[in-house]
Amino acid sequence: MSAAFILWGKHMSKLKVHSEEMFGMLIQPVLWVILFGLGMKGLVGMGAPGGDEYYIDFILPGIVALTALGGAIGGGVIWLNERTSGVVKEYLIAPIPRLSILMGNAMSIVTKSTIQAILIFIVGILLGVQIELNPLGWLGGLVLVTGFGIGFAGIALAVASKVDDPGGYHMLIFMLNLPLLFMSNALYPLESLPRWMEIGAQINPTSYAVDGIRAMVLEDGATLAGGETLSLWLCFVVVAVFAILGMGLAYSVFRRVTK
Amino acid sequence: MNKANNSELAIETRGLVKRFAEDIVAVDRVDLSVPTNTVYALLGPNGAGKTTTISILTTLIKSTNGSAKTAGFDVVTQADEVRRRIGVTFQEMVLDEELTGRQVLDYHGRLYGQSKVQRKAKIAELLALVELEEAADRRCSTYSGGMKRRLELARGLMTNPEVLFLDEPTLGLDPQNRASIWAYIRDLKEKQGLTLLLTTHYMEEAEEMADTVGIIDHGKIVAEGTPRDLIDQMGADTIRVTGSDGETSFTEKLRSLEFVQTVHTGDGVIQIGVDSGNHRLAEVVTLANENSYTISDISVTKPSLGDVFLKYTGRELRDK
Ligand SMILES: Nc1ncnc2c1ncn2[C@@H]1O[C@H](COP(=O)(O)OP(=O)(O)OP(=O)(O)O)[C@@H](O)[C@H]1O
Ligand SMILES: [Mg+2]
Numbered sequence: 079m080s081a082a083f084i085l086w087g088k089h090m091s092k093l094k095v096h097s098e099e100m101f102g103m104l105i106q107p108v109l110w111v112i113l114f115g116l117g118m119k120g121l122v123g124m125g126a127p128g129g130d131e132y133y134i135d136f137i138l139p140g141i142v143a144l145t146a147l148g149g150a151i152g153g154g155v156i157w158l159n160e161r162t163s164g165v166v167k168e169y170l171i172a173p174i175p176r177l178s179i180l181m182g183n184a185m186s187i188v189t190k191s192t193i194q195a196i197l198i199f200i201v202g203i204l205l206g207v208q209i210e211l212n213p214l215g216w217l218g219g220l221v222l223v224t225g226f227g228i229g230f231a232g233i234a235l236a237v238a239s240k241v242d243d244p245g246g247y248h249m250l251i252f253m254l255n256l257p258l259l260f261m262s263n264a265l266y267p268l269e270s271l272p273r274w275m276e277i278g279a280q281i282n283p284t285s286y287a288v289d290g291i292r293a294m295v296l297e298d299g300a301t302l303a304g305g306e307t308l309s310l311w312l313c314f315v316v317v318a319v320f321a322i323l324g325m326g327l328a329y330s331v332f333r334r335v336t337k
Numbered sequence: 338m339n340k341a342n343n344s345e346l347a348i349e350t351r352g353l354v355k356r357f358a359e360d361i362v363a364v365d366r367v368d369l370s371v372p373t374n375t376v377y378a379l380l381g382p383n384g385a386g387k388t389t390t391i392s393i394l395t396t397l398i399k400s401t402n403g404s405a406k407t408a409g410f411d412v413v414t415q416a417d418e419v420r421r422r423i424g425v426t427f428q429e430m431v432l433d434e435e436l437t438g439r440q441v442l443d444y445h446g447r448l449y450g451q452s453k454v455q456r457k458a459k460i461a462e463l464l465a466l467v468e469l470e471e472a473a474d475r476r477c478s479t480y481s482g483g484m485k486r487r488l489e490l491a492r493g494l495m496t497n498p499e500v501l502f503l504d505e506p507t508l509g510l511d512p513q514n515r516a517s518i519w520a521y522i523r524d525l526k527e528k529q530g531l532t533l534l535l536t537t538h539y540m541e542e543a544e545e546m547a548d549t550v551g552i553i554d555h556g557k558i559v560a561e562g563t564p565r566d567l568i569d570q571m572g573a574d575t576i577r578v579t580g581s582d583g584e585t586s587f588t589e590k591l592r593s594l595e596f597v598q599t600v601h602t603g604d605g606v607i608q609i610g611v612d613s614g615n616h617r618l619a620e621v622v623t624l625a626n627e628n629s630y631t632i633s634d635i636s637v638t639k640p641s642l643g644d645v646f647l648k649y650t651g652r653e654l655r656d657k
Contacts, residue, residue: 084447164431172448173420
């Protein structure tokens with residue numbers, strides 16, 4: 079797996095060169111929190127448990143999920159570029175496991191998402207969000223962010239392994255991305271959804287990642303989620319399974335195209 | 338063949354086939370035996386299967402049929418052993434252009450588990466060889482085509498490979514750079530027992546560098562031997578005639594002449610192998626006139642690898 083770390087380091091070092099990408103990576107979540115959190119507050123917040131004062135609290139974990147999805151999509155684009163430019167060939171003839179090539183990419187995606195998640199919470203705190211003063215909970219939250227990020231990175235990498243042009247990639251990813259984000263409890267409480275979407279939300283790993291983060295990192299996470307939270311261990315199990323399935327999918331697609 | 342013999346082969350294929358679709362057979366039952374510490378040049382027209390063969394030997398793709406060993410290891414079942422022992426430059430440019438030249442080499446070395454000290458020394462040595470010291474800390478996106486190519490060559494040599502694969506390595510390099518790179522590779526061959534498989538369109542390069550030349554066409558090896566042997570088969574001298582009209586009767590008559598050893602046509606060129614070019618020139622011209630074949634160009638040459646190539650593939654070797 080050391081090869082995964084080398085490739086991860088390579089991706090991260092590129093970020094330093096791209097000051098625009100770095101800037102975007104940092105500023106984007108801040109904008110999301112401020113624009114979406116404050117803007118939607120009046121509209122959606124009415125139905126939020128605890129009233130619209132708490133909509134930002136409610137939505138922070140959702141924005142974490144949203145940026146993690148965005149990060150995975152960007153990571154998939156990087157992978158697509160490496161494939162089409164042939165750089166992947168250099169990895170393929172190196173004495174390193176195939177999986178580590180994908181893992182290196184997924185790790186850099188997740189690193190960025192984690193940094194963004196932390197930033198989102200800092201901005202939230204500045205806007206008055208009450209968080210739990212429990213480092214263990216924060217750690218748990220990071221684990222969920224990471225797992226969720228790996229899972230979706232897997233999906234993005236799988237699509238980027240199969241598709242040969244950016245247009246097709248974005249089309250496919252968009253179709254996967256939308257339900258994952260909107261058919262969940264990330265941006266609005268479960269009970270405000272129509273019944274069929276609520277069922278969708280309950281089989282959506284995003285709900286489990288978001289709910290787990292909510293419960294562990296935010297004060298009154300349970301109330302925010304509308305009283306009945308998904309049990310924590312279930313959140314971890316679902317996110318772990320999602321991570322493994324996502325990478326598994328990427329791996330099997332990648333293997334098939336490089337045969 | 339016994340085991341000891343086999344282990345002296347750096348590259349060995351048996352009945353190698355690669356089929357991309359039902360009707361695309363890129364490599365067609367190729368048997369290669371390249372002894373350790375030799376240079377093998379694979380020559381062939383576009384689409385002949387050179388790159389595909391290299392891709393199989395470097396574990397990049399799997400063959401449809403047959404077996405292949407590189408550096409003594411099976412390319413499928415022992416791929417990692419093979420990968421540790423090879424260096425490759427691909428036909429097309431494969432560079433992470435956002436990295437500096439030095440970073441490209443450094444990350445490459447790291448993927449192969451080289452230590453920091455090893456990498457540092459090797460990078461310095463290779464940058465000097467390919468004359469990229471000054472540009473080493475610039476991003477590759479600012480390099481010229483030739484500079485990129487040289488960096489790729491350095492990368493292929495970074496991990497001290499036992500077997501080096503170069504797919505048209507010197508395309509786009511100026512003569513001076515070509516010469517210094519070949520000198521270095523020759524040196525590696527002598528000092529480190531390197532084996533080299535290359536494809537090239539520069540026939541002087543193949544003639545000069547290769548111990549063995551294999552001519553491949555439509556996925557098949559159609560001729561193989563030392564450059565000398567292949568050239569000698571062509572006859573003593575070659576009279577090359579270009580012209581129009583009456584070609585069929587002209588070549589027929591030529592074949593019946595006693596001093597004519599071979600006649601090959603292709604790409605509008607008639608190649609006539611004769612015992613002595615300078616003496617027979619006049620007779621050939623007379624014969625052409627008699628058959629109302631209009632000569633537009635005629636020359637006498639000692640045969641070259643290019644003529645061999647033309648004979649077996651019916652096409653000119655893209656040159657210069
Ligand atoms: N991925 C692929 N899918 C389908 N056909 C392919 C693929 N790669 C190569 N081919 C076909 O296989 C044949 C051999 O191609 P290859 O690239 O090995 O030729 P080459 O000898 O390297 O030619 P060149 O001198 O142009 O580089 C060609 O007909 C080519 O179209
Ligand atoms: Mg080729």
